Amino acid sequence: MTQNIYDDPGFFLGYSQMARSIGGLDAAPEWPALKSMLPPMQGLKVVDLGCGYGWFCRWASEQGAASLLGLDVSQKMLERARNTTRAANIRYEHADLEHIDLPANSFDLAYSSLALHYIKDLPGLFANLHAALKPGARFVFSIEHPIFMAPRNPGWIIDIKGRKRWPVDCYQMEGERVTNWLADGVVKQHRTVGTLLNLLIEAGFDIRHVNEWGPSDAEVAAQPALAEERERPMLMLVGVQR
Amino acid sequence: MTQNIYDDPGFFLGYSQMARSIGGLDAAPEWPALKSMLPPMQGLKVVDLGCGYGWFCRWASEQGAASLLGLDVSQKMLERARNTTRAANIRYEHADLEHIDLPANSFDLAYSSLALHYIKDLPGLFANLHAALKPGARFVFSIEHPIFMAPRNPGWIIDIKGRKRWPVDCYQMEGERVTNWLADGVVKQHRTVGTLLNLLIEAGFDIRHVNEWGPSDAEVAAQPALAEERERPMLMLVGVQR
Numbered sequence: 001m002t003q004n005i006y007d008d009p010g011f012f013l014g015y016s017q018m019a020r021s022i023g024g025l026d027a028a029p030e031w032p033a034l035k036s037m038l039p040p041m042q043g044l045k046v047v048d049l050g051c052g053y054g055w056f057c058r059w060a061s062e063q064g065a066a067s068l069l070g071l072d073v074s075q076k077m078l079e080r081a082r083n084t085t086r087a088a089n090i091r092y093e094h095a096d097l098e099h100i101d102l103p104a105n106s107f108d109l110a111y112s113s114l115a116l117h118y119i120k121d122l123p124g125l126f127a128n129l130h131a132a133l134k135p136g137a138r139f140v141f142s143i144e145h146p147i148f149m150a151p152r153n154p155g156w157i158i159d160i161k162g163r164k165r166w167p168v169d170c171y172q173m174e175g176e177r178v179t180n181w182l183a184d185g186v187v188k189q190h191r192t193v194g195t196l197l198n199l200l201i202e203a204g205f206d207i208r209h210v211n212e213w214g215p216s217d218a219e220v221a222a223q224p225a226l227a228e229e230r231e232r233p234m235l236m237l238v239g240v241q242r
Numbered sequence: 243m244t245q246n247i248y249d250d251p252g253f254f255l256g257y258s259q260m261a262r263s264i265g266g267l268d269a270a271p272e273w274p275a276l277k278s279m280l281p282p283m284q285g286l287k288v289v290d291l292g293c294g295y296g297w298f299c300r301w302a303s304e305q306g307a308a309s310l311l312g313l314d315v316s317q318k319m320l321e322r323a324r325n326t327t328r329a330a331n332i333r334y335e336h337a338d339l340e341h342i343d344l345p346a347n348s349f350d351l352a353y354s355s356l357a358l359h360y361i362k363d364l365p366g367l368f369a370n371l372h373a374a375l376k377p378g379a380r381f382v383f384s385i386e387h388p389i390f391m392a393p394r395n396p397g398w399i400i401d402i403k404g405r406k407r408w409p410v411d412c413y414q415m416e417g418e419r420v421t422n423w424l425a426d427g428v429v430k431q432h433r434t435v436g437t438l439l440n441l442l443i444e445a446g447f448d449i450r451h452v453n454e455w456g457p458s459d460a461e462v463a464a465q466p467a468l469a470e471e472r473e474r475p476m477l478m479l480v481g482v483q484r
Contacts, residue, residue, distance in 0.1 A: 147389060147410065157399070157409060167399060167407035168389065172456030172472040192475065193435055194452040207449040210436040214414030231411040233434065 002098050002118050003187045006052075006074035014182035016080075024055040029226060030142060030213040030235050034113070037140050037209055037239040041065040044108040047132065049097055049125075049141075050115025054081030054090065060111075061087040069107075071095040097125055102132035112141035114235075117149060117188045122196075126203035133242040139205065140240075145212060145233040149177055149190045156228065166232035193236070205240035212236055244340050244360050245429045248294075248316035256424035258322075266297040271468060272384060272455040272477050276355070279382050279451055279481040283307040286350040289374065291339055291367075291383075292357025296323030296332065302353075303329040311349075313337040339367055344374035354383035356477075359391060359430045364438075368445035375484040381447065382482075387454060387475040391419055391432045398470065408474035435478070447482035454478055 005011050019027040041063035048056050051070030068090040072078050081092050098121045150171045156164045177188045212233035215226040247253050261269040283305035290298050293312030310332040314320050323334050340363045392413045398406045419430045454475035457468040
């Protein structure tokens with residue numbers, strides 16, 4: 001069973017105050033890059049793994065998707081999603097992503113934003129998802145980058161010229177990483193880039209696109225705090241095809 | 243035209259004294275992982291991009307490959323290869339990998355060890371290579387890992403407990419990196435992992451396996467200096483299929 005940190009009151013409170021929680025997709029700087037990896041939504045049957053507040057489901061519904069299934073382990077997130085992002089063709093369901101039980105051969109697109117780094121049995125999830133997707137279907141997701149997640153004590157260091165550097169260690173040691181982000185004891189699963197991609201390949205997916213998101217000049221101009229994300233890869237956006 | 247640093251006298255002298263230059267494939271710690279990604283050699287027509295001293299060509303010949311074409315930009319390396327690793331079915335040829343001119347649809351396997359990070363026009367090389375390979379052929383290569391290559395001033399830092407950390411910066415800024423390794427002014431081309439994989443996909447290759455090499459316990463026991471390579475990804479080994 002994956003840790004359900006989103007139902008921790010302190011975590012939920014902190015998360016609910018983040019820009020991306022208030023502002024939705026457009027407040028997430030990686031959204032334009034992720035969106036560019038998606039197929040046209042018109043008529044698609046879509047599943048969202050870790051749907052959170054339902055921002056993506058609502059967007060996809062507005063774009064003409066035929067139906068949306070949003071899955072999340074957090075009851076609080078689902079409650080908020082049902083209250084704020086509902087539409088006739090969206091269904092929100094409680095699910096532990098380690099044990100999803102979806103009908104075979106039934107979705108045209110799977111989407112997941114920043115959820116997979118919490119999953120311990122990723123091979124199991126990929127196998128279940130592969131079976132639930134139609135041949136040719138896409139799976140597009142974002143995940144914390146292994147370089148961001150690997151360090152024992154993650155944090156920037158400042159060099160003598162005031163420039164930021166991101167020290168990496170423990171990269172080859174895969175497994176649990178416990179951080180104190182919004183709440184103490186948030187458990188994530190570190191895997192190397194190679195392992196992540198090989199798990200997808202072994203599950204039967206074709207790798208179509210890999211984007212290690214970084215901000216554009218315009219994004220840094222609009223939001224100078226993003227400049228540090230030019231120094232390291234913080235997120236990985238991956239598009240694969242069944 | 244790619245910089246031909248291997249014909250720089252100081253570089254060549256330094257390189258010729260490295261363990262992997264003296265001991266061949268078995269002196270390269272990543273060789274077992276790279277070898278495991280190769281198909282059986284029996285009967286294959288093989289091209290080696292950046293063949294150096296010809297260690298791989300000789301090994302492949304001994305394993306039953308039908309023919310070997312070793313390409314290198316360094317005349318000194320080719321001279322040494324012709325003197326020390328020749329066999330009736332190996333041909334060594336001078337070539338700038340940015341402008342290879344190979345017969346179409348004629349190789350079963352392409353191999354390259356630690357050469358591609360010198361190449362500026364990698365899309366051109368991948369396109370030429372794709373055309374030269376038969377359908378279903380494999381391309382297996384190693385390259386310096388982008389995390390290893392990205393930093394402005396690459397080098398370990400030691401934390402207060404004496405542990406090594408590898409500071410990353412400039413990751414998203416692709417382009418030239420000039421280092422002083424064996425000789426001053428060695429020019430390499432930094433690309434992100436995403437860019438490297440996307441170039442392969444856009445050239446028509448299927449990604450089959452990605453290995454960010456790290457040493458095993460047995461390798462660290464035999465060669466304790468390798469322990470630091472558990473902290474960072476230093477090399478990428480990639481296997482693709484045409």
